[in-house]
Amino acid sequence: MNPCSGVTIKGEHKNSELKFIDSENISSFLKADYEYGYIYWIFYKVLIETGLRKGEAAALQWKDIDLKEKTININKSLDFQEASKDQSKIFGDVKTYHSKRVITISQSLTNDLLFHK
DSSP, rough: TTTTOOOOSOOOOOOOOOOOOOOGGHHHHHHHHHHHHHHHHHHHHHHHOOOOHHHOOOHHHHGEETTTTTEEEEEEEEEEHTTTTTTOOEEEOOOSGGGGEEOOHHHHHHHHHHHOO
């Protein structure tokens, strides 16, 4: 007999279903972002094209981006909770050791970031 049968775990039920945007809706999503504000457009374009976590993208600095080599060095993350409390602790470590990485970006994103800079 299983001692756990019939046990109910109390607490909040987390919805583990991933939510994502279908690829055919990306261009209209980015268009709406651009109309709402350029900064939202460039932020979401970076997220979509690189697969970065929002904290990783928000922590990017120009020294992390090599436009000549078309790479981004992911080495920190913005801690949204700490940022509201203590500005000196705004940047934290990436999620895991293996989250530190260098990724290659497309020519299109390189051009957009060059224009943004």
